[in-house]
Amino acid sequence: MAGQKKLLRALAGEKQDVPPIWMMRQAGRYLPEYRATRAEAGDFLSLCYNSDLAAEVTLQPIRRYGFDAAILFADILLVPQALGADLWFVTGEGPRLSTITTESDFAKLGPASDIHETLNPIYETVRILSRELPAETTLIGFAGAPWTVATYMIAGRGTPDQGPAHALREENTALFEALLARITEATIDYLSKQIEAGAEVVKIFDSWAGSLKGEAFQKYALEPCRQITQALKERHPGIPVIGFPREAGENYVGFAKATGVDCVALDNSVDPEWAAANVQVDGCVQGNLASRHMVTGGQDLVDDTRRIVEAFRNGPHIFNLGHGITPDADPDNVQLMIDTVRGG
Ligand code: CP3
Secondary structure (H helix, E strand, O other): OOOOOHHHHHHOOOOOOOOOEOOOOOOOOOOHHHHHHHHHHOOHHHHHHOHHHHHHHHHHHHHHHOOOEEEOOOOOOHHHHHOOOOEEEEOOOEEEEOOOOOHHHHHOOOOHHHOHHHHHHHHHHHHHHHHHOOOOOEEEEEEEOHHHHHHHHHHOEOOOOOHHHHHHHHHOHHHHHHHHHHHHHHHHHHHHHHHHHOOOEEEEEEOOHHHOOHHHHHHHHHHHHHHHHHHHHHHOOOOOEEEEEOOOHHHHOOHHHHHOOOEEEOOOOOOHHHHHHHOHHHOEEEEEEOOOHHHHOHHHHHHHHHHHHHHOOOOOEEEEEOOOOOOOOOHHHHHHHHHHHHHO
C-alpha cells in the first residue's frame, strides 16, 4: 500500500502510527475566508451551486491546515431539492422545505432519474477539486442517508426528536417506505455521479439514526445504507464507503459487517476504548473528538485528542470530530488538535 494516500490506506484496513485527519464541516463559518467567499456568493445555496466558489471553500481548510482529506462542499438537502421539493435556508434558524405528509405531496416529486439537471454543478465542483487538490489529499463525496433526508422532507425543517417522521412511519408506513425508496434510488445515482466525477470515497450521513430503535433501526437506517453501499460497489468496484449512523449506540456494533461499509464514523457519545474493542474489530473507524474542544481548546483538548489516538492505535483509524465543527470555534484550536495528532 506504499505510496497510496493516507486516508485510503486507513480505509483499506492499514493501521498507521499517525492516523489521517480531517474534520466534519471543515469548510465553514468558523473560518474568515469561508465567510468572505459565502458573502461573495450571496447565500448558502448559491454557494453550493457555484462550482468555482464551492471548490474554493472546499480548498480553504486544505490550504490552511493540510488535512488528509477534503470533503465536497454541498448539502444533504440538495437531493430533496433535485427531486422537486422547495428548499430555502432561514438565517440563524436552518433549512425549510415544502412538507411531504400525503400521497398527493409525494406525487409532486419527480423520478430519481431527473435529479442530475439540478445537481450537475455539484459534479462540476468534484471535477474541479480532483484537478486542484494536492496529490496526497483524498477527495470525499457525500450524501445524506434516506432516513435523515426524509426527516427534513416530512417535517419541512429540522426537528429535535424527528417526531413528524416517526408519526408518518407509524400512521402511513406505505407512503413513508415509498419516500425512503425514492431517496435511496436518487442517492445511489447521485453518489455514483460524484464517483464518476472524481470522488475517491463517499460518506453517508445519517445524523438522526439514533432516534430509530430496535427493528426500526435495522429497516430504516441499516438496510438503506446496505442497499446504497452494495449498489455503489457493484457499479464502482473497490470504492470505499464511510457510514455515519450518528448516535447509534449499541447499533454501531456489527454495522460495518451488515452494511458492507469500509469505515464507521463514531459520534462523541461513544467511549473510544469501548469502540476499539467492539467496532474497530471489524475494520476502520473514524472519530470521535467532541466538537466543543474546538471552542474551548487548552489542555482538555490535548488530553482528549491523545486519549482517542491511543485508544484506536492498534487498528485502522481516521481522526475526526464526533460531529461538525461549530461556527463559534477558534481556528487556532483546530491547529492545536492537528499538531497533537501529528506531533504526539
Ligand atoms: O462537512 C463539510 O464541510 C461539507 C459540507 C457539508 C455541509 N452540510 C455544509 C453546510 C456537509 C457534509 C453537510 C451535511 C449536512 N447538512 C447534514 C449531515 C451532517 C450533520 O451536520 O449532521 C445535515 C443534517 C445538513 C442539513 C443542514 N445544512 C442544516 C441542518 C443546516 C443548518 C445548520 C447550520 O449549521 O447552520 C445546514 C447548513 C450548512 N450546511 C452550512 C454548511 C457549511 C452552514 C451554512 C451557512 O454558511 O450559513
